[in-house]
Amino acid sequence: MITEAMPFVPGLPISSVERETGLSKDTLRVWERRYGFPTPERDANGERLYAPMQVQRLTQIKRLMDRGYRPGKLLALDDAALAALDEARPGVLASPNVQHLDNWMHLVETHDSEALQRQFYREMGKLGLASFVLDIVAPLITRVGEAWSRNEIGIFEEHLFSQHLEKMFRSVLANMSPQQGSPRLLLTTLSGEEHTLGLLMVEALMVVEDVCPVLLGPQTPIDEIVRAAQLKQVDAVCLSFSSAYSPTLSAQGLRDLRQMLPAGIELWAGGYGVKAIRKPIDGVCLMPEFQGLYDCLAKWRTQHGYEPVSASVISLPATPK
Amino acid sequence: MITEAMPFVPGLPISSVERETGLSKDTLRVWERRYGFPTPERDANGERLYAPMQVQRLTQIKRLMDRGYRPGKLLALDDAALAALDEARPGVLASPNVQHLDNWMHLVETHDSEALQRQFYREMGKLGLASFVLDIVAPLITRVGEAWSRNEIGIFEEHLFSQHLEKMFRSVLANMSPQQGSPRLLLTTLSGEEHTLGLLMVEALMVVEDVCPVLLGPQTPIDEIVRAAQLKQVDAVCLSFSSAYSPTLSAQGLRDLRQMLPAGIELWAGGYGVKAIRKPIDGVCLMPEFQGLYDCLAKWRTQHGYEPVSASVISLPATPK
């Protein structure tokens, strides 16, 4: 990571720091009060001005928090101790197939765009779409997230990686026109959750299962989700939550939506973000793993009188029993 | 728009209202104090609970504000007067080629996904990529935005439209591999600006001009933009701002970035969001229209000794004079 001395930078206002770090203004102020960090200067008007070095440290702290450390502990540490935590490997998190993913990670680290793109298409041709998503893409996204949280790569590398994945998914899915399949599934996220890759993975997996996905993209307000679900006559709404989305907000948003959504339409929620939700929510199906998606699908199909269709069977138009 | 009576909804907490309306908690509280609206109930703990009807009204007010009306005026109006404003056509904003776009708008309004997708590809084949973007896509996006601000369509229709556009752009651009062209251009947005379509339009226009675009996707923190620009050795950073992004924040962000970006790398900013920026910013090229992009490109090329290359000329690898 680059740590360059910046000339003539008196400091960033609190709104810029919120934008850069993702920490709310309230949190920044209360940390200052409780832990004595950060220690911003003040401008002529008494407003906070954060030194760039402190902003950098705040982003580092935020990253470590996403990894599970708690602020009270982190804010008491000095630079050296923080850097040491970056190195520490969380043995539990380490995904399987590590060996195999190392080659991919090398391409990500060196931002070798062309090679990455080529490799994606080759591997997909080799494994087929479903296996490619489940066995390569999903673990790889996890791995990239871990690498970022360990400060081995930056946001830049993560963004570039995501862009290539997205480009690949979209060009592949463009030619697999939505069939007349069942159930019909609305794919979107709540306002504030901007990650699209989860939705694209679900779309890819569901298309080959004869499901008819309607991709709405990220950040739909709940009343518009309700309207979309009714107009497009979907059987279920499927939301995706990344680990960055606060579990409190996820749960609150799911409750809000369940309240307004007609009872006949199911509500499925997936992604790393739902792992942190402890209490089950009435009328909401939480799917922390992709397996849950298949479970929900199978359950819906048996309840609605469809023969279970395996992914490996050539799919004819599904008909009610 | 659907206005259904919701059962058992005591009200939404302020964080949900912020998520749904895009109005900050500070703003919601100060409106209540100053204008006497909204008038949330309180829960046992004294915290605000907003009635769903009021939330709906707040989103309507926000929409009208994006159209230029001021809060002080809007908050004094009753339901009927607000609805009347929705109808009022802003004659000035009306785009040219209205006649031609009507057919497209009909497809958007009826959420006819298949027809829309087909029509995109046909028209692109007919006009060529550059003309398609400049003469169809850009005005159509404006038109859709206006229709939304006039409450003729909802977020749902707008999202669906955007998704189809994005799918089309990405599958088309996937096969136009980045050349070795010059200048090298980094495409991204600041944190908080999630609109990707502007970036994709720029990528499409630049690819056919022999520029080598590096698409980073939306929401990159400024220090990572700096790092990406250096690692990918780009000649300029190009940011996109939608009209939803506050002009104050745009200007602040551009100043922040210009401060940290090496002087040798140019900074270009485009999109509707920069129209509202009054004062020019030192070392930043503001391009409210697409023409500005071509101007910046031509200027860079003459300054760096490249022959100007027209879009209509078959492009050979550009070489310094």
Added chain:
DNA sequence: TAATCATTTTGTCCTAGACAATGTGTTGAC
């Protein structure tokens, strides 16, 4: 070992005042 309770931690919400940045309207000069 697993489940229940008590305790700390931590983010968000509260009030109400202040100010700067922007928008609007008015005056005056040409």
Added chain:
DNA sequence: GTCAACACATTGTCTAGGACAAAATGATTA
């Protein structure tokens, strides 16, 4: 009549410290 400069009104954001509930941690018991 048109345009610049001014004064005034509007509006979002920032400040302060207190309060509380949800979540995480540690202690106790079955």
